[in-house]
Amino acid sequence: MGELLTEEVFSAPKWQKITYRILSILVFALGINVLMIKEAGWLLFLAPLIFFISVSMFVYTRQKLIISNDEIRLVGGFKRYFISWNAITKVDMMRLGKYKTPTATIYYAGGQLKLNKIFYLEPQFKRILLLLEAKTNPEIFTKTYWEARSQISQDWGLEK
Incomplete structure (x- = not known):
């Protein structure tokens, strides 16, 4: 079992992070628009799902895998x-x-x-x-x- 010289951090590529963050904002705006519809009826039940998807997309971009001599960590x-x-x-x-x-x-x-x-x-x-x-x-x-x-x-x- 070898020793690592430094802690190594792995995450999604920068282009993917930027794309998902922009899409996350657009999906969040879609959720707000669904809430603003006056007579939405059953469509109103989609708003929590839309907000969850938006938050999930944003959190996905924050994930980091950190490999060090002591442990493996997945954070974010x-x-x-x-x-x-x-x-x-x-x-x-x-x-x-x-x-x-x-x-x-x-x-x-x-x-x-x-x-x-x-x-x-x-x-x-x-x-x-x-x-x-x-x-x-x-x-x-x-x-x-x-x-x-x-x-x-x-x-x-x-x-x-």
């Missing part, structure tokens, strides 16, 4: 995760969906944390996988993790 969202390296019991990865997008799942004493390539994009997701492999025992990685890892490492040029 509705739920925060603080996972000690010793608490990790298993790491699994599957390729999901039409485009076989890799999703790594970290199992720890208190639950699980899913890390998706869609959120972090390829360069950051590569780095996250390499840090996980450097900081944890190889025995906790499942067979499906190594199979998915070998499939994507050809495309990404990851060294074993």
